[in-house]
Amino acid sequence: MTNIATLVFLWDNILKLKENIMKERSFTIATFNANGIRARLHIILPWLDDYNVDCLCIQETKVQDKDFPVEVFEERGLNVVFRGQKSYNGVAVITPHPVETVFFGFPDNDRNREEEARQICVQIADLTIVNSYVPQGRSIDNPAFQRKLQWFSRILNLLDEKFGPSSPLIWCGDMNVAPEPIDVYAPELKENHVCFHRSVREAFKKILKWGMSDCFRLIHPGEPEQYSFFDYRIPRAVERKLGWRIDHILATAPVASNIKDSFIDLEPRKKNKPSDHTFVVAHFQL
Numbered sequence: 001m002t003n004i005a006t007l008v009f010l011w012d013n014i015l016k017l018k019e020n021i022m023k024e025r026s027f028t029i030a031t032f033n034a035n036g037i038r039a040r041l042h043i044i045l046p047w048l049d050d051y052n053v054d055c056l057c058i059q060e061t062k063v064q065d066k067d068f069p070v071e072v073f074e075e076r077g078l079n080v081v082f083r084g085q086k087s088y089n090g091v092a093v094i095t096p097h098p099v100e101t102v103f104f105g106f107p108d109n110d111r112n113r114e115e116e117a118r119q120i121c122v123q124i125a126d127l128t129i130v131n132s133y134v135p136q137g138r139s140i141d142n143p144a145f146q147r148k149l150q151w152f153s154r155i156l157n158l159l160d161e162k163f164g165p166s167s168p169l170i171w172c173g174d175m176n177v178a179p180e181p182i183d184v185y186a187p188e189l190k191e192n193h194v195c196f197h198r199s200v201r202e203a204f205k206k207i208l209k210w211g212m213s214d215c216f217r218l219i220h221p222g223e224p225e226q227y228s229f230f231d232y233r234i235p236r237a238v239e240r241k242l243g244w245r246i247d248h249i250l251a252t253a254p255v256a257s258n259i260k261d262s263f264i265d266l267e268p269r270k271k272n273k274p275s276d277h278t279f280v281v282a283h284f285q286l
Contacts, residue, residue: 026260027127027284029055031247032268033174033229033277037061037092038069040275043268045072047279054095055124057131059174061090068092081122089117091131091173097124106154107162119173127255128163130155132173137194145194148176152203156210165211165252168286172249174277177204179214182224183245195246213256215249215282220262228264229277238269249282258284 030053034040037058048056061068064086073080073094083104084090093099100123105115118133132155137148155171163169177200181187190196208214220226227243234242249262262282269278 025125025286027055027125027286028053028281029057029129029170029172029249029284030279030281031057031059031131031172031174031249032279033059033133033247033275035060035062035275035277037063037090038067039273041069041072043271043274045076047265047268048076048078048094051281052096053281054097055129056094057120057129057172058092058094059090059118059131059133061092062087063090081120083116083120085113085117089114089133091118091120091133093120093122093129093131095124099124102128106158126168128167128169130158130169130171130173132171132175134173134175134177136176137200140192140194140197140199145197145200148194149199149203152200152207156206159207159210159212163252166254167252168254169212169252170249170255170282171207171212171251172280174246175204175248176246177201178244178246179204179248182222183227185225185227185242185244195244207250211252212250213253215251215256215259216245216262216264216280218256218259218262226264228280230269232276238266247277247280249280251282251284255284255286258286260285 061084063084065084068082070080078094078096079099080094081099081101082092102121102123105112105119109115121130134151135148137145176195178184178196179201184190184196225241227245228247230237230243260283265279
């Protein structure tokens with residue numbers, strides 16, 4: 001074999017090896033409603049050190065952009081994209097990888113600051129990730145509840161217009177909906193709650209029918225008492241298992257078909273001065 005032929009042979013094998021490595025690339029994503037990012041750094045930073053995720057999506061940062069604690073993440077070699085408001089809303093994406101911001105809010109939101117502080121779409125490697133803080137809705141007779149339902153409709157329009165079921169896409173965040181009775185304690189008492197009302201659950205199911213899977217339920221189908229939110233006002237809510245599963249990681253088939261694990265980490269909710277939410281994690285072998 002000539003030197004040139006040898007180099008070509010070696011190069012072809014390097015490319016094949018690189019292709020196989022990329023095919024077997026792992027990717028771990030987590031979502032967490034911090035309920036004030038500066039007040040939860042004592043929880044977030046150790047958690048990142050322990051789990052070393054590829055992407056952490058945070059909601060309710062409750063901080064203006066100029067006051068966002070970006071330095072504490074950059075000191076750890078992490079990239080951060082964020083958009084916030086004073087004491088209200090706010091979303092962030094934290095990752096060790098290069099990140100490209102695609103849009104804040106919705107592409108058609110005409111610089112609506114509140115919507116921009118509720119949603120970020122980013123590109124990390126070959127994955128598109130949408131991180132949302134869906135409006136809670138207040139009460140079913142409040143205009144805010146109709147706005148919540150409209151948010152799900154706009155997400156569905158976004159999926160139709162910008163993506164497809166075959167796109168490598170993850171949608172995650174605090175979606176303020178418990179999809180099934182097993183996703184909330186005492187569901188028989190929650191029929192008129194804005195996070196369990198039939199209309200909001202149907203809106204969520206339309207997203208699933210479009211072509212997305214609930215990653216946690218792929219690993220834990222039918223498992224009850226798995227909650228990511230525990231109301232501060234309920235004494236010993238975690239220990240008594242009085243919670244809601246309203247934080248979700250959804251993925252299209254190219255991603256969801258490669259899921260290896262998903263779990264809710266309850267330990268951060270048990271720590272001193274916790275958020276009322278905790279981390280939801282999904283691990284893929286892409």
